Amino acid sequence: MTDRNDALNLDRQDPLAPLRAEFTLRDGLIYLDGNSLGPMQTCVADRVRRCLETEWAQDLIASWNTADWYRLPQTVGAKIAPLIGAGADDVAVTDSTSVNLFKVLAAAVSMRPDRRVIVSERSNFPTDLYIAEGLAAFAGKGHELRLIDSADELDAAIDADVAAVMLTHVNYRTGEVHDMADVTRKAHAAGAVMVWDLAHSAGALSVDLAAADADFAIGCGYKYLNGGPGAPAFVYVAPRLQADVTQPLSGWFGHRAPFEMKPTFEAATTIHRFLTGTPPVLSLVALDAALDIWSRVSMDAVREKSVKLCEMFIERVEARCGTYGLSLASPRDASRRGSQVCFAHPDAFPIMQALIARGVVGDFRAPDILRFGFAPLYVRFVDVHDAVEHLREILETEVWRQDKFMVKSAVT
């Protein structure tokens, strides 16, 4: 088993190791929650400060042109594109993941007017299901959500009534990965439109939307992309669809020529038609700066380290904490897992609180999951080693039984 010296050696040999210094993580913090909120890079604070102090404070409205604020949804999208196998002009950054999902799902459903079913899975992230429910009700034509309980049920669920299949590529809780190309092929074979949520994929593992021939995709800016709290989200539309599909949030930023100020809507023929209103410039410049790091790393190197970190974590937890009632809730096979590892435990909530109190930050996901994200840009092998030792001490001493670790805040 990898001991602490082995872990330190792995860090010394790690080509990504120098990148950690670009993040503002304080000494002693073991941050295994970058899949929920990525940490900040120093360049992001500098970029936001420039936007505030020069572009806004001094140049004011001129900055829409002189600082290229107007094109940010597109230029930031072009930086995300290579991470998800998309063309530079096929991704826009705007609104939240939930709102973008509404837009693409509505577009998908409107492409199949004779069909009434949206297929997804019960274990999907709740907002995805809620948005689909809302859309189905709003469509007002008897649309329904058909939820499966495991990937094995997909074949049977995707029949001739299905308008759209909407799945999250990497499950937010277990980290289980769908085979994007295979599922997309099945959806298309049944005549359905395929929508992928890449919230836990972008920046975590290689994604190739174009090769899979996906129709639509959306994903978060604040998780592995480190764009900051509430960072705007991205939306991908296959180039073959951009000129024709319609989405209902037809605001002026989606107009062919917003500043002609015409009284009737005429959609842009590009990815722009998935924009709605004025974009959040401060958040966009933060994400813009946060994304620059990706041009200096290869996704292969990121994935290779991610797999090693996750495997070391599983190996050490099972060896060191195996007798305390934890059970692996993520796939054991690395090829079927994203960049996160989950263990189930009946007392997961207070155990996670006790870990956080010791500076090992993961998160709790109801009802019984301890979730740990391993973002290779800044997580070290020694962090994995030390996190497991903290976990072992917490379980062995049962400090997690203290009342203070039972208190639930609004956000867990």
Ligand SMILES: *Cc1c(COP(=O)(O)O)cnc(C)c1O
């Ligand atoms: C994190 C996450 C979201 C978040 O949506 P917001 O609109 O940003 O709140 C949506 N879907 C999935 C699968 C997620 O993991």
